[in-house]
Amino acid sequence: MSAMCQSVRDCEWVKGKMVGSGSFGSVHLAMNKSTGGLFVVKSARSGTGREALNNEAKILKALKPSPYIVQCLGTKEDRGGNLNVFMEYMAGGSLADVSHKFGGSLHEEVVRVYTREILQGLKHLHQHGIVHCDLKCKNVLLGSSGNIKLADFGCAKRVKDLNNDRGGLANSLLCVGGTPLWMAPEVLRNEMLGFGADIWSLGCTVIEMATGRPPWGVVEGSNPMASVLRIAHGDVVPHFPSHISKEGLDFLSMCLERNADKRCSAEELLSHPFVSRNKQYASSPTCVLEIHNFEDTYESEGHEGTSLGSSGNWITVRSG
Template identity: 45%
Template structure:
């Protein structure tokens, strides 16, 4: 398969995540790392490839490529346009309305119920690993996941979200995911981890394990919301409610439980990339309506939305460089890669005391290409509308662009647009030549 690697959108302890596109322009996410250190990523693929649920991010397989004089292992995953739940919390000022929290908590519980029925423990539920799709939430990042019956005292995940029994190194099973869900509900309400006063991970782990404390509940929560948290954050794992039991809790019986709607479709091409920030959340009450962004109808506005900044005044303030431009990658079959063929019998191998790092967002574009793109789209739209003068102008523009490419001012090898966009240019160019 020929595909194009786009800008890096996240980095973790074991891999980097980039946006990618196929030759036909379809978007997906690719999680990549050196083949020599890809054991955990290969293990994640073996787990996720067995899952099929609207509440879990999809896996499309993997591929080994040769890049920068080394073999790279690439895991292909579903591209979820809304980004991480933790980012959404930040955009809303660090706190979500209880009605929105109710909807999100229910979506996470539906996902956890599916995973637990499959016998899988996620082991790292938190806002950063929950993605916002076009029709709800999706659980992502299974780098720490394990089968529930595997046993063992190895622990993994993020310290602030660990259950007491995990922090003590006793066990990490389905109740640990429920504890982490309770911590994530607090994150949605406060914008911070459930132990904000604990800055040192070692001290936090000790307190979680042995103090007998539980995270502080938000004071403004309703009684039902506080009771739900109490059922999630019971220190004794056998007394914690299951996902099935929590879905029957009175907190979710409200008429507002299913009233959050998403009015954006998942993007299917690079030109839709701006939908990362165009998600609109609607609740039953107009008081709770939250509008994050609204796409522009103008070509220039859509190009600015593509780079994630709807404000014209901010186009030149991004500080982007050419380092993260789109790179075409052609997959090669590598027959003698023993690293891929050797799969551990133990599904939890190499997870001893694995602590997950947070992702950080990176996105860059070249300013000259952005301005060129705006001019190109305006010209294309006018051509399609039948403006003869625009057609003539576009012919001149096409010639100028080609001259710039020849002179090295714009390199086609680092274009920021997918193959489908160039196919459109080629098609219109031939029409213009025929005229």
Template identity: 45%
Template sequence: MERKRNNQKVSWTRGKCLGKGSFGTATLATNESNVAVFAVKSVDLATCLPSQLESLENEIRILRSLSSPYVVEYLGDDVTRNESPTTSYRNLHMEYMAGGTVADEAIVKSRLADVEEKILRWHTRCLVSALKYVHSEGIVHCDVKGKNVLVGHDLTSVKLADFGSAMVEIKKESSGDRCRSVIWPRGSPLWMAPEVIRGEYQGQESDVWSLGCTIIEMVTGKPAWKDQGFNSLNRIANSEELPEFPAQLSELGKDFVEKCLRRDQNQRW
């Protein structure tokens, strides 16, 4: 297979599957010229739903425009037609983060063993830095959660990934104020902010709510809210409840999370 990068064709070979999600399959890939390893997210053009292809194209457009040490790096994209006689794939090429995600059990255990919260604070700092950069570019991620925060070979390299649900905020020409469109909620329900579930709007403050949920997830290894179907969504959207804060979280950590999870989005950080 070949892809173009810097006006040069790059031949690559697809390797083992890293995971499957609602918007594609992630695999390892190897550059045939220098044996460099990278990750590929693909959808089968013959069998995928229109929403799956739209999500991947959205992620390609957004990642192509970003450059940050806290965001997974875009390496290229292509269409391959020679992997089998009946299939063709739309592919996104990204850097490979070998350590998994911040929600993986082994990494959660490493953070729990760190009584001074150094690892948790560093991972949170990386995620905050990623969101600060993405928001400065006028982009709302819309799906911040542990599985979308990748870890490198060690615990120090942490990057935000999976921009398939992301959207660009629209500026009002008259005032320059942000205008949030009323749209169908994007992202994963248990990490969604109340205003998103209610279908009112989705903005940068909504990502901050998801950040708070993700910090709880990084401590416990579980979603901040128990999955009780519609009852959970109703509690998030319409009650005054907050998820339970982990007992092992420091007072400083609890204060940070509380400021992320304020129900009035204008009061979040």
């Protein structure tokens, strides 16, 4: 990947099929014509989409490299006026895609592993003063070896930038993006933005992984206004999955604490038994292939794409 990082900005490349889209623009698979290496290119022409892509590129370029953060390989404006941001290719797609392919939800053993790696990514961001602001399964990517990386930093904010401009803080908060059903109460009330906002979103993401549904039981795309008002001004938290372990329930209660000042940090949560107690999780934080005694709860027939088959203490990942 390092050789590609040095050459992708100025290389000749060919655009492949669209692999995603959003309010910012489109995402296409791309190939470096001189090396055959794969990457993805995010493109936007103008408006908020271009601003979001610019923000994402700035945030990622300023960060020290991390195995838990997707890598930006460069930016370039094409002749048509599109801003192109070249990004590392993650073959497994988003956790939302993975969940859909494996029956709609993920086994708790896998949720524990993924949650630990998300926490590692959040710890890295927070140590650099950055709040992701839009953590959810769609914005967490899976590599072909099972490694997890945080992605989609178009809404990310530097806390020091907000604090250094106290007069503009309210306006800055009004510009905070994100997905309402995953956002913390204090953010929806336009009161504050801190690292705890990502921890609340992490709790919502764990629920999403465990159930295959958005938090608060609202289907994404429907009118969420009633739930948004409940999140912002009520005294409730999302419904915890009934099938999750006691450790999982305790972990969720620490993430989904309505008082932002009482939420644990990412570093503190890395010591929680939900992600650290069993050796099978603590010894393999970067690769789902190292999970021992995995129980395949889904039949391989009828599921397209990647399939899992056990071999001893390993999970073999094959492309179907």
